[in-house]
Amino acid sequence: MAISTILVVLLIIVLIKPPFGASNETVASVNGVKISKDKLYDALVDAGGAATLENLITQELILQEAEAASIAVADEEVNSEIDLIIESFGSEEAFNSALANYNMTVDSLKKDTKINLTIRKILEPKTDVTDEEVQAYYDANAAAMSTPEQIQASHILVATKEEADAILAELKQGGDFATIATEKSTDTGSKDNGGDLGFFGKGDMVPAFEEAAFALKIDEISGAVQSDYGYHIIKKTAEKAAVNPTFEEKKDEIKKQLVATEANELSEAWMSEIRAKAKITNNLTPEATEAPEAPAE
Incomplete structure (x- = not known):
């Protein structure tokens, strides 16, 4: 389930869940048979509540790690990343069409992008992209980087x-x-x-x-x-005129791309690692509750 969809489901759940006890408030009726707010809440939880909560737990873990490392992502960084995404689609019209196909909005994409940039910033120091790898990438992709007349x-x-x-x-x-x-x-x-x-x-x-x-x-x-x-x-x-960028002109961009790729490859193992260290209580799905791993003797 996409993060944006999960956020929508969560918002609905929060808005309809009564703060104390049960609620028999009617949200709809069919031929005189009432459907209560509690029944709607339970159905939403069954439909996507577990996945929604898991994603919120993951986001909270990421934000705690970022705070511990004094890492923050500015709005300007998010906007720059969105601009690159729009550019990759060739036009704003194509970009908006893609958003619509995935039932996303620009605001929901910005939230997702901020989380992704946070992960990247945390993991970039753990990457090791060499000058030789940057040169090899340029040599293999120089033609694709060129623009013909x-x-x-x-x-x-x-x-x-x-x-x-x-x-x-x-x-x-x-x-x-x-x-x-x-x-x-x-x-x-x-x-x-x-x-x-x-x-x-x-x-x-x-x-x-x-x-x-x-x-x-x-x-x-x-x-x-x-x-x-x-x-x-x-x-x-x-x-x-044809444009054939030199290695010097492209090396910083290439390194940034390779670092981002390597950080993405590290993210799954990193998430498993921080989950293993965390004390997670999941009251919606108790079997998903996790305790920190005991230190090795």
């Missing part, structure tokens, strides 16, 4: 050469490319954006289109370019 272009797509020639004549007479694309292009995916295709690299488009687009200068318009889709009139609007 990209251009941005717009196009007008029509079915026939005659239509393309007529549009070229209109453009030569001062016609606005974006307006004509909106009015006459048959590419429904780009026409409403004035024909804009965004940035793309080599291999992203069909060969004839790619060759013509990359050969243009910025703001230059092509002739009629034939492809399997019809005839394109292409306007190059921007370009980005």
